[in-house]
Amino acid sequence: MPRPTAVEQQLRARARELLEKREVAGVLGFRAGTLPGTCVPFLATEPGDADRLVLNRDCAANLAAWLPRLRHRGRIAVVARGPDSRSIVNLVKENQVERDRLHIIGVADPDDTQPVRNPVVFDEFLGERAPDSPPDDYADIREFEALPPAERWQALLDELSRCIRCYACRQVCPNCYCPTCFVDASRPAWVGRTPDPSDNVLFHMVRAIHMAGRCVECGACAKACPIGIPLMIINRKVSLIVRDRFGSVPGTDPDAPLPLTAFDSEDREEFIR
Amino acid sequence: MMADTNPVPSTVSGDFEPRIVAFLCNWCSYAGADLAGISRIQYPPSIRVVRVPCSGRVDPFYILKALQQGADGVLVSGCHPGDCHYLTGNYVARRRFAVLHDLLGFFGIEPGRVSFSWVSAAEGERFAEVVREVTERVRALGPSNRLADARLTEKAERAG
Numbered sequence: 018m019p020r021p022t023a024v025e026q027q028l029r030a031r032a033r034e035l036l037e038k039r040e041v042a043g044v045l046g047f048r049a050g051t052l053p054g055t056c057v058p059f060l061a062t063e064p065g066d067a068d069r070l071v072l073n074r075d076c077a078a079n080l081a082a083w084l085p086r087l088r089h090r091g092r093i094a095v096v097a098r099g100p101d102s103r104s105i106v107n108l109v110k111e112n113q114v115e116r117d118r119l120h121i122i123g124v125a126d127p128d129d130t131q132p133v134r135n136p137v138v139f140d141e142f143l144g145e146r147a148p149d150s151p152p153d154d155y156a157d158i159r160e161f162e163a164l165p166p167a168e169r170w171q172a173l174l175d176e177l178s179r180c181i182r183c184y185a186c187r188q189v190c191p192n193c194y195c196p197t198c199f200v201d202a203s204r205p206a207w208v209g210r211t212p213d214p215s216d217n218v219l220f221h222m223v224r225a226i227h228m229a230g231r232c233v234e235c236g237a238c239a240k241a242c243p244i245g246i247p248l249m250i251i252n253r254k255v256s257l258i259v260r261d262r263f264g265s266v267p268g269t270d271p272d273a274p275l276p277l278t279a280f281d282s283e284d285r286e287e288f289i290r
Numbered sequence: 291m292m293a294d295t296n297p298v299p300s301t302v303s304g305d306f307e308p309r310i311v312a313f314l315c316n317w318c319s320y321a322g323a324d325l326a327g328i329s330r331i332q333y334p335p336s337i338r339v340v341r342v343p344c345s346g347r348v349d350p351f352y353i354l355k356a357l358q359q360g361a362d363g364v365l366v367s368g369c370h371p372g373d374c375h376y377l378t379g380n381y382v383a384r385r386r387f388a389v390l391h392d393l394l395g396f397f398g399i400e401p402g403r404v405s406f407s408w409v410s411a412a413e414g415e416r417f418a419e420v421v422r423e424v425t426e427r428v429r430a431l432g433p434s435n436r437l438a439d440a441r442l443t444e445k446a447e448r449a450g
């Protein structure tokens with residue numbers, strides 16, 4: 018076991034205190050996974066659990082994804098880095114989480130590749146704030162877009178053809194809380210339940226559309242994918258569309274409506290006849 | 291709904307006659323199509339109309355599914371901005387369509403496979419014009435194959 022970092026020590030002390038005083042029913046954070054270099058979400062419910070909490074770059078999940086499921090457990094404290102907090106902002110807007118039943122422990126994201134590392138909302142902040150990340154220029158997306166359309170299609174088709182439709186990407190995503198996902202509906206069966214390339218592309222395009230204005234680029238889906246499909250290229254394109262067209266960066270403004278539930282009568286419509 | 295579309299690819303019968311699924315809103319574009327009909331305005335018989343209550347009812351999924359199931363093109367048409375029967379349905383739809391439009395481009399799907407238009411109940415001539423335009427564009431592109439389910443084509447070929 019590596020020695021706990023300063024922020025981990027603070028986090029453990031604070032979690033123990035919250036649990037001892039019974040201010041919360043649980044503290045949602047991470048613990049070390051069974052394999053080296055992995056972390057898994059963990060709900061500490063006893064003061065004795067507090068010392069198992071960790072926070073490092075291997076913490077790949079977005080903790081907000083667990084909050085709708087913990088809704089009936091009473092008041093929950095949640096450790097929130099930039100992306101977790103952005104998803105919390107979204108889930109509150111979508112009425113999946115009650116803000117006043119959450120105690121948000123903000124921490125800087127140890128992952129310095131995150132576009133937003135510091136939490137957007139929190140009730141208390143532990144440790145040091147991370148320096149602001151440089152503005153995202155979406156260079157990866159622009160580079161891909163410079164390829165001819167046929168090459169882009171082939172590249173995405175090749176990647177998506179490898180999808181085994183395990184839905185791990187969906188299971189870890191904080192945006193995917195629907196009781197019945199469109200891919201699981203059987204009456205009607207909207208999407209063929211086969212890993213045929215056309216069914217895979219259909220699944221991934223619709224998934225991407227469902228993420229519009231909601232995806233916070235936490236990367237949890239891509240890290241969960243057992244096949245290593247580069248899902249972020251699709252998610253980041255969607256973010257870019259939403260930013261360019263509607264001026265929205267998901268989960269960064271608690272007061273703004275979700276862009277796909279709103280409109281501006283002056284929205285660009287150059288693609289409409 | 292889409293399960294009923296005939297999966298036989300349009301090329302089987304020789305000349306390519308595009309098959310276009312048109313989602314028309316009940317209050318404007320469908321009425322516009324009706325007006326074109328009763329005014330005996332000629333337009334290509336390429337479209338298969340699905341009447342929807344509002345362009346806001348058109349889930350981008352329907353559009354993609356139509357392409358997967360063998361449509362060569364899709365047209366979505368609703369009331370002009372400001373004229374929506376439900377006041378704002380088409381404004382909300384417009385954002386959704388914008389995302390789909392940009393995403394299709396990113397995936398390398400030919401621009402022109404999927405078209406959007408606003409046609410009012412009074413615009414019979416405009417409706418016919420839109421259909422002519424969309425049909426010509428899709429005809430020029432040829433049969434859609436990028437999103438189409440190859441299993442359907444194979445099945446149709448086997449059936450001769």
Ligand code: SF4
Pocket residue numbers: 079186189190191192228231232233234235236237238239252
């Ligand atoms: S789709 Fe976006 S929000 Fe969901 S897990 Fe992936 S990166 Fe995170």
Ligand code: SF4
Pocket residue numbers: 179180181182183184185186187241242243244245246248
């Ligand atoms: S996790 Fe990967 S393999 Fe599984 S459904 Fe998602 S993209 Fe496909």
